[in-house]
């Protein structure tokens with residue numbers, strides 16, 4: 001039985017506590033949040049679970065094996081470091097840290113102490129991403145041309161980071177998990193209108209073999225859109241995460257070029273075949289992810305969404321911010 005302490009009970013923390021408590025292999029032995037409103041919500045939802053206002057007390061408690069850090073990004077480094085120094089495994093929210101140097105330091109510390117870090121890239125455990133990964137690994141789409149994601153809605157404005165650091169970790173972690181390729185360079189543009197942080201941004205990532213990715217994140221959209229297009233030589237895929245049933249659609253559409261001469265003379269034929277919607281497993285991603293974390297600790301195995309995956313995302317976010325400051329100049333990774 002793995003004993004968890006959860007630090008941070010704002011918007012996302014309750015989901016972590018609920019899912020941890022639903023697993024037979026673990027137990028929540030304490031929840032920490034300095035906010036009196038959070039205290040009331042914890043006591044109402046989880047009577048009997050001890051509540052702390054000082055994270056040091058919970059992180060240092062001898063009956064705690066692992067800490068879940070579900071607080072704003074600027075606190076991740078300090079809390080994760082304290083947990084590792086106290087000999088605890090850490091489940092930490094995305095984005096892993098505020099910069100690359102912090103992520104590298106935490107990875108080294110965990111290595112030295114033989115402890116596991118898992119970064120909450122929840123989407124990797126959804127039925128949709130698991131299915132897309134399978135399809136790509138089987139070569140269903142053929143050679144990939146592009147990855148194009150739109151993640152826009154109205155709010156929730158964050159006061160400690162821009163829209164890239166808030167929303168793009170999802171797309172970057174999914175992309176890294178699916179593509180098995182490393183981006184070579186990043187360009188990002190964006191604009192802030194309200195609170196000094198960019199509320200709309202466009203990121204372009206360049207990959208080897210002419211593969212390109214584009215991510216559109218926006219807190220100022222009148223409608224919510226969660227759509228990803230993945231274009232390949234053989235097939236094209238559309239993932240609409242807001243669809244209840246047919247989240248994924250595969251189109252047998254494309255362009256066939258018979259000869260090199262054909263390209264110059266535009267003698268191409270457009271292929272428009274069938275569309276099908278593959279079955280997507282209905283799972284609670286967070287439950288699957290937390291269960292996997294417990295298993296990794298028990299087996300002393302490194303999770304695929306561990307510190308290194310978190311670092312890769314932070315490195316891309318840092319590059320995007322650098323490019324943003326230079327109005328889209330290319331930043332090499």
Ligand SMILES: NC(=O)c1ccc[n+]([C@@H]2O[C@H](COP(=O)([O-])OP(=O)(O)OC[C@H]3O[C@@H](n4cnc5c(N)ncnc54)[C@H](O)[C@@H]3O)[C@@H](O)[C@H]2O)c1
Nearest residue numbers: 008009010011012013033035055070071072073093094122
């Ligand atoms: N994986 C996902 O899909 C997903 C979804 C939403 C949020 N998140 C991530 O979860 C994290 C928290 O986001 P949120 O929306 O819940 O934020 P929030 O502001 O709603 O909640 C954060 C909570 O942490 C508490 N807190 C702050 N500093 C603390 C400290 N030092 N010790 C203990 N408690 C502290 C605050 O009082 C607050 O209650 C962020 O990193 C965010 O990116 C992830």
